[in-house]
Amino acid sequence: MAKIDREDIQIVCNHSNWSEVGVRKTLEGQIYSGVVSWQRFLKFLLLALGVSFTAAGILFFFAYNWAELHKFVKLGIIEALIALLILIAVFAKTKPLIKKVLILAASILVGVLYAVFGQVYQTGADAYDFFLGWTLFITIWVLFFNFAALWALFVALLNVTFILYAEQLAYEWSELFLFCLLFGMNSLLLLGFILIPKIFKMTPFPIWFIQLVALTAIAFSTIGISSGIFEKPEPSFWALFIMASIFYGVGIWYGLKTKSLFYLSIIPFSVIIILSAALLNLSGEAGMLFAIGIFIVTSITLLIKMLLNYQKKWAS
Template sequence: MAKIDREDIHIICDHSNWSEPCVRKMLEEHSYNDVSSWQRFLKLLLLALGVSFTAAGVIFFFAYNWADLHKFVKLGLIEFLIVSLILTAVFVKTKPLIKKMLLLAASLMVGALNAVFGQVYQTGADAYDFFLGWTLFVTIWVLFSNFAALWILFVTLLNLSLFFYAEQVAHEWSELFLFCLLFAMNVLLLMGFILIPKPLKMAPFPSWFIQVVALAAVTISTIGLSTGIFDSPEPSFLVLFLMTMLFYGVGIWYGLKTRSLFYISIIPFSVIIILCAALLDFSNEASMLFAIGIFIVTSITLLIKILLNYQKKWAN
């Protein structure tokens, strides 16, 4: 076997005369997390919570004391925090992970600085201006740090900038056209995160980060197609449908190639939701609702069976 998991050990134990100390040793080596793994997990968890709570504390401080603070104090405090975080990350000798977390905290403070600046001087900027400026100001840090958490912030800001631009400026854009743009942008970002590290000889992005971006793309396509089914036909729906089918086909192929159950599960689940929306649009009578219920139960059961078969096949 390429990898022994807990279930394999239990099966061998039930059909052999394995002694209890040997079983315990195998579980500790192949199944249980050791002390160092838990220590590393706790360090990362506490570090992430510390950065998050510090950023939230700064934001709540300004929200609570807003009326009592002078405008130069408001701007000066946040600028001092940003400069201190950047200087610490650049000049203090510490672990690379801590430096990247400091950059993440500074990136969050940039958003707070933009919000405070807009409130103090009443710039009248639309929401998309706020998120777009935030995105541009942290781009250099995101590129040079190549930190997955910072990339998550960057991708989120890109999506929010495009969404609010369509909502507040591009009134001629239809809802489906916006879904097409969001879906295309997230798919291109996903392809870049998967393909670019190898030719540039960079460390590959962690699997959880790739899966988060893929989940965002699948969610956008699912909502867009499910919404477009109930609306009047337009060219954007056909474009989104074709892009989705192409992306889903490549996603299934990539999941089989990399032996990842994640892609083989979220894509069929998305297809099930879209088909349910199509059936509901065809008829909303009680008989159709009953048929949709049977379809959901049957399809989900079949999908779980397929996933279990692939898991058993790849595990052995």
């Protein structure tokens, strides 16, 4: 078996003379989390909580004492904190994970520094300038330390920058063109995060990060295509539709190849939403709404049944 679960152990116990000691050892070794697992979990949890509370404390400090602080004090405190975090991460003899978390905290403080600078001197810059500068000035840290959480922040900043740029400057961009651009960008990022570690023999990115980027790309395609159905078709809609079709086909193939239920669930769910929007575009009468409800319930039921069958097949 690829993996032993509680049901397997129960079946063996009911049909054999397996001793209680043997069952206990198997449960402790295969099912229950041991001391090492709990220590690792607590270490990461406390480290994440410490960084989060520290960053929150700094933000609340500025929020409460904003009016009383001199502008040089405001900027100086943040710059000193960033410098301190970088120095500790580079020169301190500590674990690589702690160094990466410190860099993540420094990257967040870079955004705080830009926000404070803009408010102190009233630069009048557009919001996208703020996120663009934030993104550019942490790029070196992102590439050098190659930390999944830092990459997640970087990807989020990229998406926010493009969205704000489209709202504030690129007035000629349609909403569908923006969704097409965001979907294409996140799809390329996802492809890079999957292939680059394999090509250069690097440590692969965590599964949660890969799935987060994939979910972001699918969300943009789903929203874009669903909203474009209700409007007059334009080239951006068909470009998004074609790219999404290719992406979905490759995603299903990749999910079957890697035995990942994530891709086999999120992609069909996106298709169900798009098809529901297409049916709603045909008619908004009560009969069509009833038919759409039946379609959603039936399709999701079949999807769950399919996923359960694959899960049993891959677990055997």
